[in-house]
Amino acid sequence: MLNDPATIDAPAIWPDSAFLTAVEARSGEKVSRCYQCRKCTNGCPVSFAMDLMPNQVMRMVQFGLEEEVLRSKTIWICASCQTCTTRCPNDIDIAHLMDSLRQLSRASGIAAGEEKVVKFHEAFLDSVRRHGRLFEFGMVGRYKMATLDLFSNIKIAWEMLKRGKLKFLPGKIKGKREVRQMFDKK
Amino acid sequence: MEVSYYPGCSLHGMAVEYDQSVRAVCRTLNIALCELPDWSCCGASSAHFFDDELAVRLPARNMAIAEREGRELLVPCSACFQRLKHADKELKEDAARWIDGPYEGKAAIYHVNEFFDRPELIEIIKQNVKKPLRGLAGVAYYGCLSQRPPKITDAEDAENPTPMDNLMRAIGMDVRPWSYKTDCCGASLTLSRTGVVRKLSGNLLEAAQEAGAECLVTDCPMCQSNLDTRQAEIEAERGKQYNLPIFYLTELMALAFGEGKSAGWWKKHFVDPAPLLRGKGLL
Ligand code: SF4
Numbered sequence: 329m330l331n332d333p334a335t336i337d338a339p340a341i342w343p344d345s346a347f348l349t350a351v352e353a354r355s356g357e358k359v360s361r362c363y364q365c366r367k368c369t370n371g372c373p374v375s376f377a378m379d380l381m382p383n384q385v386m387r388m389v390q391f392g393l394e395e396e397v398l399r400s401k402t403i404w405i406c407a408s409c410q411t412c413t414t415r416c417p418n419d420i421d422i423a424h425l426m427d428s429l430r431q432l433s434r435a436s437g438i439a440a441g442e443e444k445v446v447k448f449h450e451a452f453l454d455s456v457r458r459h460g461r462l463f464e465f466g467m468v469g470r471y472k473m474a475t476l477d478l479f480s481n482i483k484i485a486w487e488m489l490k491r492g493k494l495k496f497l498p499g500k501i502k503g504k505r506e507v508r509q510m511f512d513k514k
Numbered sequence: 515m516e517v518s519y520y521p522g523c524s525l526h527g528m529a530v531e532y533d534q535s536v537r538a539v540c541r542t543l544n545i546a547l548c549e550l551p552d553w554s555c556c557g558a559s560s561a562h563f564f565d566d567e568l569a570v571r572l573p574a575r576n577m578a579i580a581e582r583e584g585r586e587l588l589v590p591c592s593a594c595f596q597r598l599k600h601a602d603k604e605l606k607e608d609a610a611r612w613i614d615g616p617y618e619g620k621a622a623i624y625h626v627n628e629f630f631d632r633p634e635l636i637e638i639i640k641q642n643v644k645k646p647l648r649g650l651a652g653v654a655y656y657g658c659l660s661q662r663p664p665k666i667t668d669a670e671d672a673e674n675p676t677p678m679d680n681l682m683r684a685i686g687m688d689v690r691p692w693s694y695k696t697d698c699c700g701a702s703l704t705l706s707r708t709g710v711v712r713k714l715s716g717n718l719l720e721a722a723q724e725a726g727a728e729c730l731v732t733d734c735p736m737c738q739s740n741l742d743t744r745q746a747e748i749e750a751e752r753g754k755q756y757n758l759p760i761f762y763l764t765e766l767m768a769l770a771f772g773e774g775k776s777a778g779w780w781k782k783h784f785v786d787p788a789p790l791l792r793g794k795g796l797l
């Protein structure tokens with residue numbers, strides 16, 4: 329959209345640096361250094377599924393388009409593959425910036441652009457909080473209840489059970505409480 | 515040689531054959547694996563999504579244990595490896611913020627490929643090869659997190675890593691060149707955006723086939739799982755046959771050491787590797 333000449337009639341954007349300042353403070357990443365070389369976008373394996381390209385996210389943060397960024401699919405669909413972070417000529421850790429934007433998005437109460445991605449990570453962390461280690465079977469069950477996505481992947485789960493790759497019981501560790509405290513600290 | 519061992523949650527679950535084959539390889543090489551006592555989850559691909567602090571605290575607990583143990587630390591899962599390396603760097607900077615007690619970083623962290631690709635070990639590996647895997651053509655697939663970002667992983671060449679290629683050659687394999695060594699498989703989007711994973715993993719299968727490979731070799735449990743368990747779906751979606759077994763590097767090392775024949779781990783695979791290995795006279 330931003331690069332489309334047809335949008336030239338779009339309302340003018342009045343840059344507002346408050347969001348940029350907040351994002352830089354939270355993430356420690358110098359987003360203001362980005363000069364739109366697009367190396368991040370060109371190497372991004374999931375750009376085809378994104379609504380904003382990574383370089384657009386950078387520019388929009390610079391311009392203060394807070395809501396557009398925080399409700400985007402992009403911040404959730406980023407696979408944390410670290411290709412952009414590795415290649416950015418300005419040493420911006422873009423994958424880490426995506427983490428910070430996810431956190432800001434959750435804190436702002438905006439509905440996540442990819443609800444299922446959120447539910448997956450919630451189910452994962454809930455399992456670790458409960459048991460101290462990930463209990464895959466319980467995690468998948470919780471994810472399915474949360475998304476009501478009950479029937480996908482059933483065949484794969486069954487094949488895994490047959491091969492002894494999914495355990496029915498969680499592992500036990502002594503440090504369980506210690507791990508739980510890390511979650512409950514705040 | 516004694517080494518601390520952090521299997522991580524996957525190797526106690528979905529990637530049980532990785533755990534078994536790492537142990538088998540180490541047995542042959544006389545490396546005693548000491549599982550980190552009472553290790554806990556490192557937070558993997560999830561903790562950093564929601565909470566930067568938690569994403570350090572979870573692995574930091576394990577690094578504190580590794581520090582007390584004092585040995586080098588072998589970490590076969592790429593996600594665990596990257597999270598533990600990250601915590602190690604944070605701890606070296608400001609230990610008091612994360613754990614009780616001092617932290618010097620006594621436990622150097624190694625991922626499987628860089629651990630075994632050391633001059634002293636490569637020689638021992640070659641000496642232990644009883645049955646070279648001649649004629650078995652494969653590509654080395656590293657995935658993302660054992661390499662990237664290099665400021666965390668300390669990877670020598672994150673764009674074109676070679677340790678796994680070296681090891682595959684050391685056990686006699688025909689290593690095919692390809693340019694997808696470190697492309698992403700879709701990783702943790704596997705349940706939430708399965709279509710993305712099918713597309714990315716499908717591209718890898720396609721490229722491997724084009725490179726003349728009969729199998730892919732990896733040392734990441736997420737990569738192995740996505741490429742293996744979703745291969746049938748990908749084939750159906752693309753209307754194509756790949757039939758490419760996805761091996762853990764250590765399964766093939768154990769096979770070359772003569773340990774893999776009776777191993778139960780081939781049966782854990784979705785794409786059955788037995789016909790390919792039998793065809794080469796390796797099983
Ligand atoms: S690679 Fe870095 S400088 Fe280039 S567009 Fe992306 S964030 Fe901006």
Ligand code: SF4
Nearest residue numbers: 372406407409410412
């Ligand atoms: S870390 Fe995210 S944004 Fe960066 S290249 Fe990978 S998927 Fe794209």
